[in-house]
Amino acid sequence: MQVHTRHTPAFGVARVSLAAGEAVQAVGDTMIASSFGVTEVTQSKGGMRGHGKGAPSVFTAPAEGGWVDLAPEGAGDVYPLELDGRTGWNVAKQAFLARPSTVRVDHAWQPLQALFGGDNGFLEHYSGTGPLVLACAGPVDAFKIESGELITIRPGFLLAYPDTVQTRLRAVDPSGPQSIRTGEGLALDFAGPGTVLVQARKSR
Template sequence: MRVNTRHTPAFGVARVVLSAGEAVEAHPDTVLAHSFGVVRSRKGKGRGPAIFTAPAQGGWMDLAPRHPGDVYPLELSGQLGWSVAANAVLSRPATVRHDHPWPAHQTLFGGDSGFLKHYSGTGPLVFASRGPVDALTLKAGEVVTVNPLFVLAYPDTVQVRLRALDPAEPQSIKTGEGLALDVAGPGTVLVQTRPSG
């Protein structure tokens, strides 16, 4: 599976090129077009993501986010997992899995499902970012505070702590509103340059 992007960073479109029989998960509402013969199958009931499988001759799919911004393919090597903003994944191959529950997220959010999901495996995980993607590269021991509304993804190499900006103000584990995420390196934190929500 290969990913090519165009119209970035404001109105990104990702072309996912599939070999014979390769499959990718994406939300049907984000499919702009695809080559003839690509087959769609539902993962379950409702309006969630679907699985798209290439025919014997291979194929392609063009995916466009529901909002303006960048599309960003992150190549997972199988060595590291990534914590990703809950609604940021545009597509993922079958070789990339959603790890649920993820112990570090349970520590971060308690029993609630928070504003992050964890992914691991190999292959391109494609993000839909609000605005262009920026990278904050941290050295070992370097700490930065990130507004959760701007977090796109970070690797398992970093350590994180979630705290209230003002204990007297409302906070939301679901969105990150009213919270701050302290991140300690080493690692690269990917942020979107416009807030989610």
């Protein structure tokens, strides 16, 4: 699976090129167009409830291969995050757009469960190899954090960070409203080395 983007960063579209028989899972109702012969199967809604989106679709290429054009519901960028099979990534739930079968969602990943105190938080963990396509509310910025450096990011702007980065979740104002599910009233402190991806506009 290969991903090429266009119309970025304001109205990003991801063209997913598939080899013979290759498949990609994507958020439902995000397909603009596809080459002739690509089949679509709608999956059970259960796996996408955490995204607050419709049931996902799986697009499979015919024997001669094919392509699918995908666009997020709202304006913004699309960003192919390449997973190398060695390092997992923690990704904002609302950012998922598409993934190949070689990239998996680790629903019960222990470090995230510990971060959120066992509750379902605003992040999910991905691992494997291949491009994980993310939908972003704005252009993507990469903060490269050096060893010993600390930065703070608000959850609404966070896109993704690798397992190699140390993370702490805390309340901005302990007396104010807070939500593990949405990130309201919370902040994330990161310690390097590593790179944290953010979006230049807050998620809706």
